[in-house]
Amino acid sequence: MSLKLHYIPFTLQFKFDARTSRGAIKEHKVYYISLSEDAQPEVIGVGECAPLAGLSIDYRPDLEEKIKEVADLINSQKVKLEKGAPLPEELKLQQWPALYFALETALLDLKNGGKRLLYKNSFSRGEAGVPINGLIWMGDADFMQEQIAKKLKGGYTCLKLKIGGLDFGQELEILQSIRERTPADCLTIRVDANGAFSPQEAFKKLERLAKYDIHSIEQPIKQGQHKQMAELCAYSPVPIALDEELIGVLGKDSKEELLDKIKPPYIILKPTLVGGLASSAEWIALAEERSIDWWMTSALESNIGLNAISQFTAQHDITLPQGLGTGQLYHNNIASPLQIRNGELWYEQEQSWGELPS
Known part of the structure; x- marks a missing residue:
């Protein structure tokens, strides 16, 4: 099988300044990777390489250089890709998780006919939706309240609020206002601190958050503080979900060591950050062996990823709402069959995919 790889740089433009405790994002540079066979050049598999500034280990100035290197190896047939097989070690992609994800998904798409139908299941057939949380971005109190009202009107039964960017008292007031309108048996609330709390203040803040029947908090303290995170997981009144903590943890042994040391109630998987779908599947298997629950989240990819x-x-x-409601973030997203209805993501088969940028 002789494959050709092409790539297209593209800059996604946010509809608003997407704020987290790490700062605001206005745009997101991505690379679309396409694979085709010489024998059938019209059948094209597509993947998306979309590392995030300040978060992805492969958000580096030499990323495009690495993509070119991989393209040269594949196009010259010095390295051959096989449909249904793991990516060859000769590509040296261990430190390039976003690129691994892009190649892995492009190859899977090509294997299945280049129609963006990577798996055959009830979701891709348009028979069932995937429950998702409604994402509430940081901003002033009015901006956050406006988002909350829209999500509740849209039928969401689970909201995720980014916290750590406003005064903590203000954030608690917003949670209080939600709970006054919607009790815990009608609405699940998750919060995401993106590592904004210091280890010294984290437990007291978690105690205050617990008053609002919070389902879970993502990454209360910065990653890499395993002893402190393990203590928080053991004693926190709000269950903790590891997110950034999983980034850069490579290989089965390292994954097992992390889970056994910290013992989190939940882990959150972003394939762009943790090395693709196969790596995510390994995390899921290891978590389930330990009765750790999980959910998947987009890392702000466009509709391709x-x-x-x-x-x-x-x-x-799927037992929990997933973090997959990010398709409406961009002015210039790729048109797709992905649609949100009543707090669920659906694949509307009658809708067509838009063209990739040239």
Whole structure:
């Protein structure tokens, strides 16, 4: 099988300044990777390489150089890709998780006919939706309240609020206002601190958050503080979900060591950050062996990456809302069959995919 790899740089433009405790994001540079066979050049598999500034280990100035290197190796047939097989070690992609995810999904798409249908399941057939949380971005109190009202009107039964960017008292007031309108048996609330709390203040803040029947908090303290995170997981009144903590943890042994040391109630998987779908599947298996629950989340990819993650997610028994409601973030997203209805993500088969940028 002789494959050709092409790539297209593209800059996604946010509809608003997407704020986290790490700062605001206005745009997101991505690379679309396409694979085709010489014998059938019209059949094209597509993947998305979309590392995030300040978060992804492969958000580096030499990323495009690495993509060119991989393209040269594949196009010259010095390295051969096989449909259905892991990516060859000769590509040296261990430190390039976003690129691994892009190649892995492009190859899977090509294997299945280049129609953006990577898996055959009830979701990709348009028979079932995937429950998702409504994402509430940081901003002033009015901006956050406006988002909350829209999500509740849209039928969401689970909201995720980014916290750590406003005065903590203000954030608690916003949570109080939600709970006054909607009790815990009608609405699940998750919060994401993106590592904003210091280890010294974290437990007291978690105690205050617990008053609002919070389902979970993502990454209360910065990653890499394993002893402190393990203590928080053991004693926190709000269950903790590891997110950034998983980034850069490579290989099965390292994953097992992390889970056994910290013992989190939940882990959150972003394939772009943790090394693709196969790596995510390994995390899921290890977590389930330890009775650790999990959910998948987009790392702000466009609809190309979001589609791959959503179809992969639907291959599993889903017990919790997933973090896959990011398809409406960009002015210039790729048109897709992905649609949100009543707090669920659906694949509307009658809708067509838009063209990739040239």
